[in-house]
Amino acid sequence: MKFCKKYEEYMQGQKEKKNLPGVGFKKLKKILKRCRRNHLPSRMSFTETINHNCSRECPVCDGTFFPELLKEMEDVVGWFNENAQKLLELHLASGFTKCLTWLRGNSRKKDHLGLIQEGKDLVNYALINAVAIRKILKKYDKIHESRQGQAFKTQVQKMRIEILQSPWLCELMAFHINLKESEKESGATVASPPPVHALFDGCALTFDDGKPLLSCELSDSVKVDIDLTCSICLDTVFDPISLTCGHIYCYMCACSAASVNVVDGLKTAEATEKCPLCREDGVYKGAVHLDELNILLKRSCRDYWEERRKTERAERLQQAKEYWDYQCRSFTGI
Incomplete structure (x- = not known):
């Protein structure tokens, strides 16, 4: 046909x-x-x-x-x-x-x-x-x-x-992998008709020399490969976000690139701030949090994820303290 x-x-x-x-x-x-x-x-x-x-x-x-x-x-x-x-x-x-x-x-x-x-x-x-x-x-x-x-x-x-x-395609890929893993962990099986995961049989999170890659062969002619290495910290993305240009970064790395505090967030980024990779401007305000991908990475990289979580928590607390100290000084004039 x-x-x-x-x-x-x-x-x-x-x-x-x-x-x-x-x-x-x-x-x-x-x-x-x-x-x-x-x-x-x-x-x-x-x-x-x-x-x-x-x-x-x-x-x-x-x-x-x-x-x-x-x-x-x-x-x-x-x-x-x-x-x-x-x-x-x-x-x-x-x-x-x-x-x-x-x-x-x-x-x-x-x-x-x-x-x-x-x-x-x-x-x-x-x-x-x-x-x-x-x-x-x-x-x-x-x-x-x-x-x-x-x-x-x-x-x-x-x-x-x-x-x-679209970042939502990336999220759907992670969504299906998460559901398959959840079924394996619970011992659940899907009865006939044929499994609805069939389209994603070739979809997986792989590690090539320690570098994460989310890939899916959607058809004979269409394959999607998404590099999950943050190009700023050069490590596996943590608390990943996708800018509107499609590039994926750690949330805190993106805040640093956009010259904003994590308390204010990416929504306060100036329109002139550019993506570190493609140099497109105005890509931060519409950034999408990739929550399904974050769940997938947490499950697949437990040791790394826990260590990174502790490090980032300390950094966020430090940035929050500096932010509110500055706000208090501005208010009191001291």
């Missing part, structure tokens, strides 16, 4: 359940076909027609193709981020909130499996839309004999609307 038909069937099935945004794959292909037809010379052999491509700068395509695709990508990434965040907040909920969550379902076990299935559905949604975007841009470049499609992909990565760069 051609990907276009497969994608249309998938999105049609999803829209019957809920109104999901997607990539107008068929509509975008029609724009490219219209572009080729409008640029064909009047007299051309059949072979020449097949091999003909329109000009590299094409008003027929560029005035509709890229703006349409950009809007669709924003809608897809926005929906994915919002729903992944809700799912993970539900999983991490505690106390009264968690009690209410379990009481809404028929049983705790059913709710637990429901969370897993929803996580799988979210990743399937992210994956198939990422492939759709990749294929339509590749077709654009093939027709135009250009690299504008690749340049567009690079630009949207800088605009932070590339779905495979």
